[in-house]
Amino acid sequence: MDMRQALHRLSAAGVVLQAIGDRLTVESKEELTEQQRAWIRAHKTELLQLLTDDDREAVREMVTERAAILEYDGGLDRQEAEQIAHGAAQDYYNHLMGVGKATGCCYAPRGRLCPEGQRLRDIYVQAVEAAPRGR
């Protein structure tokens, strides 16, 4: 079975895997079956890699979510808009990819932010709103 499909099945069964630093954490409403446990153990390295890729993608989306607003409302081209959004999101990005990934205080794929993450996000949103517009 495809790894991503398998992850999907687990999550549909209420089992949520998360990569925190180089550890894999498992949250589940019900106790895992022996089979699930064995599968997770056997694929730990691949799962960590996959989850970390997903996290990176989710963080990228979170820090550029405002780029589209700049692009369409601000009359900037895509590249310009992303550049501005990225620049404004630097601290936010560093928090999500640094402390956030190491401790799990913020978890981008689920849109969960700690108070510090939330504060940095607000700063980022305000900076994007104050950014110069093309038209």
Ligand SMILES: [Zn+2]
């Ligand atoms: Zn955080």
